[in-house]
Amino acid sequence: MSSHGGNSSAANDPRQPSTAKPYVPPAVSPQELPIDYAGFIAVIFGIAGVLFRYKLSSWVAIIFCAQSLSNMKNIETDLKQVSMAMMFAIMGLVSNYFGPARPGTQRG
Amino acid sequence: MAASSTWSSSSSLFIPREETLWYYIAILSVLSLLGQELSRCSVLANTADFEGFGDDIDDDDFSDSSLITDLPIRSNLPPSTTLTSQSDFETDHGPPLDSSSSSTPISDPTIPNKPSSNSFDFWDEDEFEGLPIEQKSTNLKSPDVAAEAGSSSKVESDSKVEVQVTPPLPKTLGSFTVEIVCVSFLIAFLFNYFSGKKENENIALAWASRFATKDSIFDKNFSLLGTGDGKDTPLLLKEGQNVFKFYASGRRFCQGMLATMDLQSRHDLMSRIYNMIVPCKDEITFEVYMNDDAMDNVVFALAKKKLAKVMHKELRDLQRFASLVTSGPNNRKWVADELMVITESKEVAGDLITETVLDQVFGDKAFPKFGKGFISMHFSDQYQGSHRKMLILKFALPDAKNMADMTRLVALVPYYIDLIGRYKLSPQARPKTEAARTKVAQEVYKELHNARQEALQKKKAEKRKMAEEAEAKLSAEVLRKREAKDRAKQMKKVMPKVKMTRAH
Structure with missing residues (x-):
């Protein structure tokens, strides 16, 4: 079924080196890129962790940051959102563990 | 050149533009928050030293x-x-x-x-x-x-x-449940990232070594293999941890071929857990960019019944030109029962699904054995995308060890390039296809024309609004003057024209 036999003559050879064109990757605009849901969720949880002082929220933000980083395709466009999420998550953890205790709770 | 490109990428982080300015503001705000928190901590720590200041003196006085x-x-x-x-x-x-x-x-x-x-x-x-x-x-x-x-x-x-x-x-392990769970999940995520990444790379390399190396099917059919333009360039282009691309060019009837391996996100633990619940396959899509003169008026698709119906609904060219075909022409041997054909005319379907193809892959006997990985085929000269004339073949990838199972499926790619490159419609079928294309072209033209008219009307409406707003802004005196001028003009129009003659 293959269009090219094992010991075919030059006349039957489907290859045409003269028509060969090098690969040009298609230009993809940032709008066409798929939405980075993990990065977005990480930012949301990170902000929640900082504002409401929830440890779990900051940890979840860190996990979603890891997911976003692992699925990153275009560093130029994706890195900003991930770095923002990472900063908020780390900020939340710092304020939760090293900051003063939240009123109404005992510092463990 | 390379240095300049690296400088431009690094400078984009340091020279604030519109988008990066907000980014820096956000960083500053976060840092200020951090500073505030730390200063609060230090103040609270210092106040503890002043607690009970001068207790000894007071106690002595009151004793x-x-x-x-x-x-x-x-x-x-x-x-x-x-x-x-x-x-x-x-x-x-x-x-x-x-x-x-x-x-x-x-x-x-x-x-x-x-x-x-x-x-x-x-x-x-x-x-x-x-x-x-x-x-x-x-x-x-x-x-x-x-x-x-x-x-x-x-x-x-x-x-x-x-x-x-x-x-x-005393702090027990129970008080650190959240931390233990999250840290252990992150460690598991990290381990899974490297193992999954390796697994995906192995599948991609197994495919490339089977079909894209020396004396393999693509080497015999294309003069240029790989994404580079030199001799020692990598065969595969890694676009993500689960997306690999293989490019080939330099063949008759086509400009080039791009194979995209879309693998499971094995590197992502969350996706892996999701894929355990909702299983999905590793896929490979072959996109062949046909030469404009090499492809006749052909709109054809072949897929499993469920998918065929979805394709017919969603793909514009199949929607406009093709229809579902249940039986083969003249009661001849046809595709397996699981498959369904979408075509512009039965003649095209009969010519493209040849005896060879039925015996090798799509027949009732061959399909259960060799067509396990088949997903869909779509050939169109009216494709809605970057390129007009396309052949798209989609297959499921087997494991790295069983890559030989898809040899017959991969062989369909060069086979159909040649078949469609040589294929010419009969004089009976051609007028129908051309009439359909002219009709669609007219519809498209009408749509464009309507869109232009709507745009013009919008512009006119905007201009009117602007003029009305400008008039509203004008003072009352100016309006009076305008009205007086308008009246004078109207009076001139109404007045009878009198010819003056001089008496000598």
Whole structure:
């Protein structure tokens, strides 16, 4: 079924080196890129962790940051959102563990 | 050149543009928050040093006084950490207990707190707020006895005072549940990332070594393999941890071919867990960019029944030109029952699904054995995308060990390039296809024309609005003048034209 036999003559050879064109990757605009849901969720949880002082929220933000980083395709466009999420998550953890205790709770 | 490109990428982070300006503002705000938190911590730490400032002096001054012996004794020991029913920040302490009540245990709710008059005089709510109530094993002596007794009795009484202090609770593993779970998940995520990445790379490399190396099917069919333009360039282009691309060019009837391997997100633990619940396959899509002169009017698709219906609904070219075909032409041997054909005419379907293809892959006997990985085929000269004339073949990838299972499926790619490159419609079928294309072209033109007209109308409406707004802004006097001019013009129009003649 293959269009090219094992010991075919030059006349039957489907290859045409003269028509060969090098690969040009298609230009993809940032709008066409798929939405980075993990990065977005990480930012949301990170902000929640900082504002409401929830440890779990900051940890979840860190996990979603890891997911976003692992699925990153275009560093130029994706890195900003991930770095923002990472900063908020780390900020939340710092304020939760090293900051003063939240009123109404005992510092463990 | 390379240096300039690296500089441009790095400079984009440091030179603030519109988008990066907000980014820097966000960074600054986060850093300021961090600074604020740390400063608060240090202030709170320092205030702890000032607690009980000058206690020794005060205690010495008041030790001789006989009036405040009823007050509870302050000790240097830390306050008890037993939890109360009240919240930590809303304390409502009453005055201290007198000598009679202090001797009784606190836990007894029947005895009311009766403060003595003299102790109440010295009670300051603000100063003693939050002080722990201490228990004594023996009753305190009366002021008279205290005055008579010497220093020896003082020592005795001091030794008898017992303060109930509970030590801080030791931190158990249970109090770190969140941290343990999250850190262990992150560690698992990290391990899975590297193992999944390796797994995906192995699948991609297994495919490339089977079909894209020397003397393989693509090497025999294309003169240029790989994404580079040199000799020693990598065959595969890694676009993500789960997306690999293979490019080939330099063949008759086509400009090039791009194979995209879309693998499972094995590197992502969350996706892997999701794929356990909702299974999905590794896919490979071959996109062949046909030459404009090499492909006739062909719109054809072949897929499994469910997918065929979805394709017919969603893909524009199939929607406009093709229809579902259930049986083959002239009751001849046809594709397996699981498959369905979407075509412009039965003639095209009959010509493209040849005896060879039926025997090798799509026939009733061959399909269960060799067509397991087949997903869909779509050939179109009216494709809605970057390129107009396309062949798209989609297959499921087997495991790295069983890559030979898809040899016959991969062989379909060069086979159909040649078949469609040589294929010419019959004189009977051509007018139908061309009529359909002209009709669609007219519809498209009409749509464009309507869109342009709508745009023009919008512009006109906007201009009118602008003019009306400008008129509204004009003062009343200017409006009067305009009205007067308009009247004069109208009067001139209405007035009869009189020809003046001179009498000589």
